[in-house]
Amino acid sequence: MGKGNKTREAILDQAMRLASEVGLSGLSIGRLAADLHMSKSGLFAHFQSKETLQIEALMRASGLFVEIVVRPALAAPRGEPRLRALFERWLGWTKTAELPGGCLFVTAAVELDDRPGPVRDRLVGLQKEWLELIARVATTGVAEGHFAGNLDADQLAHDLYAVMLGYHHASRLMRDPRAADRARAGFETLLTAARARRSA
Amino acid sequence: MGKGNKTREAILDQAMRLASEVGLSGLSIGRLAADLHMSKSGLFAHFQSKETLQIEALMRASGLFVEIVVRPALAAPRGEPRLRALFERWLGWTKTAELPGGCLFVTAAVELDDRPGPVRDRLVGLQKEWLELIARVATTGVAEGHFAGNLDADQLAHDLYAVMLGYHHASRLMRDPRAADRARAGFETLLTAARARRSA
DNA sequence: GACTTAAACGAACGTTCGTGCTTTTATGTT
DNA sequence: AACATAAAAGCACGAACGTTCGTTTAAGTC
Numbered sequence: 001m002g003k004g005n006k007t008r009e010a011i012l013d014q015a016m017r018l019a020s021e022v023g024l025s026g027l028s029i030g031r032l033a034a035d036l037h038m039s040k041s042g043l044f045a046h047f048q049s050k051e052t053l054q055i056e057a058l059m060r061a062s063g064l065f066v067e068i069v070v071r072p073a074l075a076a077p078r079g080e081p082r083l084r085a086l087f088e089r090w091l092g093w094t095k096t097a098e099l100p101g102g103c104l105f106v107t108a109a110v111e112l113d114d115r116p117g118p119v120r121d122r123l124v125g126l127q128k129e130w131l132e133l134i135a136r137v138a139t140t141g142v143a144e145g146h147f148a149g150n151l152d153a154d155q156l157a158h159d160l161y162a163v164m165l166g167y168h169h170a171s172r173l174m175r176d177p178r179a180a181d182r183a184r185a186g187f188e189t190l191l192t193a194a195r196a197r198r199s200a
Numbered sequence: 201m202g203k204g205n206k207t208r209e210a211i212l213d214q215a216m217r218l219a220s221e222v223g224l225s226g227l228s229i230g231r232l233a234a235d236l237h238m239s240k241s242g243l244f245a246h247f248q249s250k251e252t253l254q255i256e257a258l259m260r261a262s263g264l265f266v267e268i269v270v271r272p273a274l275a276a277p278r279g280e281p282r283l284r285a286l287f288e289r290w291l292g293w294t295k296t297a298e299l300p301g302g303c304l305f306v307t308a309a310v311e312l313d314d315r316p317g318p319v320r321d322r323l324v325g326l327q328k329e330w331l332e333l334i335a336r337v338a339t340t341g342v343a344e345g346h347f348a349g350n351l352d353a354d355q356l357a358h359d360l361y362a363v364m365l366g367y368h369h370a371s372r373l374m375r376d377p378r379a380a381d382r383a384r385a386g387f388e389t390l391l392t393a394a395r396a397r398r399s400a
Numbered sequence: 401g402a403c404t405t406a407a408a409c410g411a412a413c414g415t416t417c418g419t420g421c422t423t424t425t426a427t428g429t430t
Numbered sequence: 431a432a433c434a435t436a437a438a439a440g441c442a443c444g445a446a447c448g449t450t451c452g453t454t455t456a457a458g459t460c
Contacts, residue, residue: 401460402459402460403458404458404460405458405459406455406456406458407455407456407457409452409453409454409455410451410452411453412451413448413451414447415446415447416445416448417445418444418445418446419442419443419444420441420442421440421441421442421443422439422440422442423438423440423441424438424439425436425438425439426435426436427435427436427437428433428434429433429434429435430433
């Protein structure tokens, strides 16, 4: 990797960091350049547009997410333990040093839910993948006998992500010290229901 | 009410509308003035600063929230029916004509969770009130015999709000047509657990 | 040492931002 | 009709925005 790619990575790293705090649209090239002790133009030359920078920062975060949340969780035994691992890893993910402003996807989701375009499309794709991954692990949990046979895995994925969003809100905005406990309690309620489920 | 207050209200109405789409920081005085066919300076004169405008837009939304969600729901019988009413009204709230960009509080919550200041403080206060209201109604549900005696009302309030946040995500970002059904299913799961609860 | 290429720079473009002043236009009261 | 006051407009400011230009430095090749 040449020197160009080196600084390019440094830029994306900082862009991801900054965007987690001020959002993808709050991300400014001037601020970014100042943080990295670079000139605006020198930095900008690495990307064709700000939109490209936003997309690449998003993809960089996605890579980090796989590294920090997904891959380690996949090391856990299939089914319920793996679901637990995904959940716990996600809680930790929101306070990783690389994301001082919390989960970038949550921030971007609220920012972009009304703004059509390629950035939004990418984010929707990533979130779809994430929900599908949860649903897949939940389905495996049925095969393993952890959950009831008529479990609606997509519903459980949706509900689980809702618990995570609730945690993000309680933890970040409300600064509730019990946020993690609350989230875990919500998680257990869902698992209990998933074990003894009659209808979807 | 003089003409000043009249336009002042019109400004706040539009500010609320616009902020639901682009956020409280994306809210710009120039854009606002253009939408209302006013001059920037004429509009600005109504407020001492942009921050004041943001706060007042937030409070205007709060008033509307009481009018659209809280007050009608309080007409329902106490306990579980009232909780259902609050929930259903909230779902409708996110697609009220006054908020083309979804719930302003959700948008602001993500924007402000990292930015200390009076705007954030106000929002936290409002969200606290909202969670307390849910918890109070849930507690009444215990007295009415709808829920188990050892119910943790604050936990239920937290969980319910999480379901709402999940709905907002599924509905707005993911454009999932099943979002409302998913949210209702999540709601029922929580109520079922609240009826037959052993531990908090 | 001459030449090529990649990387960062400095300056400027036109716009928009929030915020002040000063002036003009409406409104409302005697 | 004359006046007092409130509301909106006009204009300008300094700063920051994304973006483009031409130039300079640094690295690598022959």
